[in-house]
Amino acid sequence: MKRPVLAPSLMLFGALAFFTAFFLAPFAVVIFASLTKGADQAFTLEHYVRVLGDQYHWDVILVTFRIAALTTLISLLLGYPLAWYLVRVVKWRAWRRACVILLVVPMFTSNIVRSFGWMVLLGRKGLVNQSLMETGLIDTPVRFLGTELGILIGMVYILLPFIVLAAGNALAQVDPAFEQASEDLGASPRATFFHVVLPLTMPGIISGSIMVFTLAASAYVTPALLSGGRISVLSMLIFQQYSSVFDFNYGGALSVVLLIFTLVMVGLAGRVGSIRGSNP
Template identity: 50%
Template sequence: MRIGFWGAILLLAAPLAFMLAFFAAPFVAIAFNSLQDPDGGLSMSNYVRLVTDPYYLKAMGTTLSIAGWVTLITLLLGYPLAYFMVFRVRKRWLKRILYILVVTPLFTSNVVRAFSWIILLGRNGFVNDLLIWLHLTDKPLPLLFNKVSIIIGLAYIMLPFMILSVAAILQNLDHRLKDAARDLGAGPWSTFFHVTLPLSLPGIVSGALMVFTLCVSAYVTPSILSGGREVVMSMLVFQQYATVLNFSFGATLAVALLITAFLLLAVYHSARFAFAKARQMRGNHAA
């Protein structure tokens, strides 16, 4: 039975109202506030200050680079784990246990997890003790209160999102495609790179987008694990709103961060679409 026009309107009314009330309206208010000068008039002075001050540009670069590294690390760690859970673990009860272990860190407070990493990454922490015991270094490495500690802490938090996104796609793949590839003489690695990996790209893309956007807006973990030595945009936004009480410039930082993230995602989607179109054209020419 098909849903009529008014039935579709009724179904969409609640989620659209929610998005308008809790996303669109606050964003418009913040965007308008970012254009206000101290006298209450409209001005681009806040944005001029943002793009001409190297301090804020460096903070933006630090935020995006941390988000990029975390996305890459979670993909490199999460994809093999998701592949193992889907294709190598046969017993259902064991799969359930593994999924529970994957999502368990999400039930712990970000503050608790961040302070746990302070203990682990300190000069006398477990990680440095292990590296010295394995003779990989002669002295403790500076792993704490820098960009490295932020990346490690965020990667630990974001890893479940990547694993679950990839696993959701892998477990719905048609296994007959892999069997057909093997019947045609493809080896395990050839089957993976030509069948499994391309078909799992939607999971990789959704996981990467989720991890990247969450890292860009992360505040608690960077503020604790940076030790005040690294600054990301979310920390500056909080500083402007809670300490400096410069609401208009805080709104400017928030809007700039959101627009930058949207632009990067748009470029990524455009490149992915162009790559898929070029691949389709090559396939048509080959046929």
């Protein structure tokens, strides 16, 4: 007896229902709250005017996306060579698997735990400062906590695996025959990399960078702990409005602004990546 085949629309119903219930519906509530005011829920743009008309909020937005952009750039500069090492240099499969496990295992640990770990390491008497002083690189402890540098260190550590995995997967898909053909035609290894390998791995680079950027722009735990409250990002303002001030209308406006700015940045990155990929 032949088993009945479910229609594609029915197969997608569960996913669409989940997406609607846990994303679209809450997002609609946030947008509605950001556009209303008072007990009568009167329509207003006051909350957006408050966010976009205050220099303090623009400074917070600048800090938020500066940290996200620097986190993405540093993760890419560190992650792509590491992905190259794992895919192209390591020949022993057991060692490659061990490296991947070491890279992925920390992702199963809470960001709170890892951020607290960095608070210990980056303290004035932490391992990092002690090591720098013992090697003679510094005479007095460097203040990492409460600075953007400290936040960047923690963010790069937490988000680096996304770049490595995405770029490594793209590198693994590149056929070595393309590189051999390039070398046979007289191209140098440097030219082969920049004109053959890099454009072919650009989709992986762009996808990994987008993941890192969006996660960094919306991160709360790591900036909150490593900044010690001295540096504010949008996620911290949003959390404060929802958990302490209980101003859901203003918090909703902040959330929508963060989402819109992030989508604009991601769209620009995707556009630049598609142009770069089509014109190697």
